[in-house]
Amino acid sequence: MSATLEPTADGAALPEERSFVIDLPAYAGPLDLLLALIRDEKVDIYDIPIAHIAKQFLVRIRQLQLNDAAEYLELAARLLRIKAQMLLPRHGPEETWEDPRAELVRRLLEYQQMREVVDILERRGDERRSRFGRAFLPESVEPVAAPLALSLGELLAAVDRILRVTKEPTVHTVVARALDVPGAIAYVRRILGERKRTRLMELLAADAEPWQVISMLLALLELAKQGELRLVQPRPFASVDIADHDPAGQAA
């Protein structure tokens, strides 16, 4: 019998990687294996022949290729330690001698108790699982893999439909157009040299292209920043008044 690896939610087990043992179908853990041994060998749990059971345990984990599963090895080591303790000469009166197996027996009993609860839960769970509630949504049901029922004609018609629906993509040609801010600045300076006031709408030709509008705007902002002119917009969306920056004239 070989240990089969079950993939878990945490990641699929690698079939070649024997050191990565997660769950074995036969045993839920080292205590489970030990209990099975005790049952198979028909020994008294209160008087476990430790030397024999320890040997059998090691044989089993080797058969199951569990010899590098730490939890099984730990119990194997514990069994060997108890075996060694049993061999030590007993000092003092018999009553004060503490059976080195006592702790192991306590753990086995506790584990066995829990196994009985597992049997109950398994039964109750199966009973519940075999009854459906209304719109009972099981947590993880694989969708049923149904074969695709489709004729060649239907498939071609579907492809044709998709091709017809798909339009030619709209392609915009983006042409980089350099702004001419210095040119606009020179233009504004020239206008303001002729008259003290003007308006944005007057500076722009009626058919001005976007790049010209933006160049003009940047030119005005630049000149305002440098203090060469003042920009005044009395109301939102009103025309922008442009005045030559002349504090004396303003005061007048």
Add this chain to the structure above:
Amino acid sequence: MIPLAKLLEAALFASPRPIPTDELAALAPEASKAEVAAALDGLREHYDVDGHGVELVEMAGGWQILTRPEYTEAIERAQLAARPQRLSAASLETLAIIAYRQPIGRGEIEEIRGVSVGSILKSLHERGLIEVVGRAEGLGRPLLYATTPLFLEQFALRHLEELPRADELAIALRPAPQPL
């Protein structure tokens, strides 16, 4: 059937989960608790005696209408519903320990099972079968786990006390009582 039983039946039919008894009672404020209990018993009997394909099951502190097991296979074959997956032996062991020892920390569970249970606790938590109910005092203040109402529901338990008492278990392995 009395009108109260019909009302309860309609509510139970509409719900995909067990309806707690007090919520059923709230449906008919004029009826007493005893009357609601009697109506539920009547409804259950009605399904049992007259031979219906469904039955009324009491679990997790509530009631739910479920199909009878003899029709499970036919329903599954027709792909109308599917049984949820069985829990693994390792998950069941962990659940059993938590059910009896709750609130319990991870270390204690691992000591009883003899294996580490980190990923199992995570998956039980994700399935909503256990929840964190606090932290233990002491080193590292480990998280304490307990079972949820969904646990009772998935194992058709009315309450936790329906499981046998701990001292009723593992009798076969117990030594004969010492004569005094």
